[in-house]
Amino acid sequence: xxxxxxxxxxxxxxxxxxxxxxxxxxxxxxxxxxxxxxxxxxxxxxxxxxxxxxxxxxxxxxxxxxxxxxxxxxxxxxxxxxxxxxxxxxxxxxxxxxx
Amino acid sequence: xxxxxxxxxxxxxxxxxxxxxxxxxxxxxxxxxxxxxxxxxxxxxxxxxxxxxxxxxxxxxxxxxxxxxxxxxxxxxxxxxxxxxxxxxxxxxxxxxxx
DNA sequence: GCAATATTTAGCTAAACTGCTAAGTATAAA
DNA sequence: TTTATACTTAGCAGTTTAGCTAAATATTGC
Numbered sequence: 001x002x003x004x005x006x007x008x009x010x011x012x013x014x015x016x017x018x019x020x021x022x023x024x025x026x027x028x029x030x031x032x033x034x035x036x037x038x039x040x041x042x043x044x045x046x047x048x049x050x051x052x053x054x055x056x057x058x059x060x061x062x063x064x065x066x067x068x069x070x071x072x073x074x075x076x077x078x079x080x081x082x083x084x085x086x087x088x089x090x091x092x093x094x095x096x097x098x099x
Numbered sequence: 100x101x102x103x104x105x106x107x108x109x110x111x112x113x114x115x116x117x118x119x120x121x122x123x124x125x126x127x128x129x130x131x132x133x134x135x136x137x138x139x140x141x142x143x144x145x146x147x148x149x150x151x152x153x154x155x156x157x158x159x160x161x162x163x164x165x166x167x168x169x170x171x172x173x174x175x176x177x178x179x180x181x182x183x184x185x186x187x188x189x190x191x192x193x194x195x196x197x198x
Numbered sequence: 199g200c201a202a203t204a205t206t207t208a209g210c211t212a213a214a215c216t217g218c219t220a221a222g223t224a225t226a227a228a
Numbered sequence: 229t230t231t232a233t234a235c236t237t238a239g240c241a242g243t244t245t246a247g248c249t250a251a252a253t254a255t256t257g258c
Contacts, residue, residue, distance in 0.1 A: 011119060018117035019216085020110060023187070033195040037235060050217055052236055071225040071234045082191055088122070089188070092181055096132040118246085136205060149247055151206055170204045170255045 009062065009084045016061035017085075021046065022054050026063055029077050036072040108161065108183045115160035116184075120145065121153050125162055128176050135171040 001009070017023050021044060028043060029035050041051040055075060058064040062081040067074045100108070116122050120143060127142060128134050140150040154174060157163040161180040166173045 010122075014113075014117050014122065018113050021216095023109075023113065027190055030191055031195055038233095041235085046216090047218060048234095049219080049236075049238095053216080056236090068225095073235065077191065079191060082188060086188060089181060089185060091126055092129055092176065092178060096130055120246095137203095140205085145246090146248060147204095148206075148208095148249085152246080155206090167254095172205065 006084060006087075009081060010088055012061035013063060013081055013085050016057050016063055019054065019057075021051075022058055025051070025054060026058060026077060029064065029075055034074050034076040036069075036074055038072065040075065105183060105186075108180060109187055111160040112162065112180055112184050115156050115162055118153065118156075120150075121157055124150070124153060125157060125176060128163065128174055133173050133175040135168075135173055137171065139174065 017026070025040055025044070029040065032039075037052065037055060040055065041048040044051055046054075055064065055066075059066055059075075062078055065076045065078045067076070116125070124139055124143070128139065131138075136147075136151065136154060139154065140147040143150055145153075154163065154165075158165055158174075161177055164175045164177045166175070
């Protein structure tokens with residue numbers, strides 16, 4: 001992953017997890033393995049279209065994968081993008097003193 | 100740290116790092132060990148008051164500590180709060196299958 | 199005390215975000 | 229081929245965010 005793409009990925013991931021509902025969605029989907037849009041919408045306080053938009057933002061950030069199954073849409077966590085955030089956090093484990 | 104406080108801390112941290120300028124400030128201050136407000140403001144494209152506000156948000160989130168030194172104000176990274184985010188990310192390393 | 203330096207606070211505007219309801223699309227069932 | 233189900237898209241209103249300039253508040257040095 002080239003540096004520019006990585007920076008864009010980090011930007012999208014950080015923006016995506018900035019909203020509590022999206023963090024909760026992400027964690028819930030992870031813990032259940034996979035969920036349909038309806039399952040997710042049903043579990044949260046927001047109206048369905050609001051959840052749809054949150055899902056869209058998570059997909060756009062690469063944190064969720066989606067898949068059609070008949071009239072259902074199944075969502076799953078894509079763990080690879082979380083690595084970008086892990087990596088960013090890693091900088092703070094290194095001691096200070098660089099440029 | 101009780102769960103409610105931890106959740107609030109996570110919220111503040113995630114909101115704080117959602118902005119690219121704030122991520123850059125945080126990393127720059129970490130790498131240099133400590134910086135004055137002027138040093139920080141001088142290194143970034145924004146007007147000084149804009150940077151002051153970003154600094155305020157980072158301090159409020161507990162990610163930066165500040166200290167007066169004459170008419171300068173010195174900022175330093177407070178690493179403990181990053182642990183809250185690390186911990187949240189840790190949930191995704193555990194295999195799915197909980198409730 | 200008076201001027202200069204370092205930084206913040208106040209207040210404004212434009213843009214982005216988030217929630218909603220209503221309407222649309224696609225698949226399945228009858 | 230109609231009707232129901234699952235979900236998305238469109239569009240609007242309220243709130244928050246982020247940038248700016250101008251003015252205020254230390255603190256230091258003369």
